[in-house]
Amino acid sequence: MRTDDLIQQLASDAAPVRPLRPLALRVAAWAVVAVTSLIAVMLLMGLRRELGDGIDQADFALQALLLIVTAISAATGALVISVPGAARSPLVRWLPVVVGAVCVGWAVGGVVYATATGAPVGRLTFAWHCVYKTTSVAAVPGALLFVMLRRAAPMQPLWAGLLALLGTAAVGVLGANIICPNDRPLHLLLWHMAPLIAFAAGGAALGAWLLRWPRDLRSRR
Numbered sequence: 001m002r003t004d005d006l007i008q009q010l011a012s013d014a015a016p017v018r019p020l021r022p023l024a025l026r027v028a029a030w031a032v033v034a035v036t037s038l039i040a041v042m043l044l045m046g047l048r049r050e051l052g053d054g055i056d057q058a059d060f061a062l063q064a065l066l067l068i069v070t071a072i073s074a075a076t077g078a079l080v081i082s083v084p085g086a087a088r089s090p091l092v093r094w095l096p097v098v099v100g101a102v103c104v105g106w107a108v109g110g111v112v113y114a115t116a117t118g119a120p121v122g123r124l125t126f127a128w129h130c131v132y133k134t135t136s137v138a139a140v141p142g143a144l145l146f147v148m149l150r151r152a153a154p155m156q157p158l159w160a161g162l163l164a165l166l167g168t169a170a171v172g173v174l175g176a177n178i179i180c181p182n183d184r185p186l187h188l189l190l191w192h193m194a195p196l197i198a199f200a201a202g203g204a205a206l207g208a209w210l211l212r213w214p215r216d217l218r219s220r221r
Contacts (some may be wrong), residue, residue, distance in 0.1 A: 017099025020152060026144050027076050034071065034171045038161035039139045041175055048181040063106060065176040074167030075145060078160050082152035093159055100166055100196050107193035110185035130180050130191040134172035142168035146210060154211045156186045161207015169199035
C-alpha cells in the first residue's frame with residue numbers, strides 16, 4: 001500500500017480522539033487511588049500490633065522506601081511507554097525493574113544474614129493469606145492502570161503490562177508488610193517479596209493479551 005493511500009485510509013477510519021491528560025496528572029491520579037486502596041484494606045484487615053516498633057527498624061523503613069520507589073517509577077514507566085515516542089531512555093523501563101530486584105535481593109540478604117548469624121529465620125510454611133493481602137491492595141489500582149494504558153497506544157504491551165502490575169504489586173506488598181505480624185526473613189522473602197516477580201510476569205502476559213493493538217491496526221503500522 002502506498003503511503004498516500006495509507007494516510008487516506010487511516011483518516012477515513014479515524015474517530016474523535018480525546019487527548020491524554022499530562023503525565024504528572026495521570027500519575028498523581030493513580031497514586032491517589034493506590035493510597036486510598038492501601039488505606040481501605042489496612043482499615044478492613046487491621047494493622048500489625050507492633051507496627052510502631054517495625055517502623056523504627058531500618059530494614060522495615062528501607063523496604064518501604066524501595067517499594068514506594070518501585071511503585072511510582074513502574075506506574076510512571078508504564079504510562080510513558082504507552083505513548084509512542086515518549087520514552088526517551090531505556091531507564092524508564094529498567095529503573096523500576098532494578099529497584100524491584102533490589103527489594104527481592106534485600107529479602108534474600110535477610111535470610112542469608114539470619115542464617116549466618118544464627119538469628120531466627122522462620123519456618124517454611126504456606127501463607128497464601130499474605131498473597132491475598134497483596135492482591136486486595138493491588139486489585140483496584142492495577143485495574144485502573146490497565147484502563148489508563150488502554151486509552152493510550154502501547155506499542156510495547158508486554159513491557160506496559162509488566163510495569164503496571166509490578167507497580168501495583170509493590171503497593172500491595174507494602175500493605176502486606178504493614179498488616180502481617182510475621183517479620184521472619186524467610187516468610188518475608190517467600191510470601192511478601194517474591195510475589196513481586198510473579199505479579200510482574202503475570203502483568204507481562206496480561207499486557208500481551210489486553211494491551212495489544214487489533215490485528216488490522218497492527219498490519220498498518
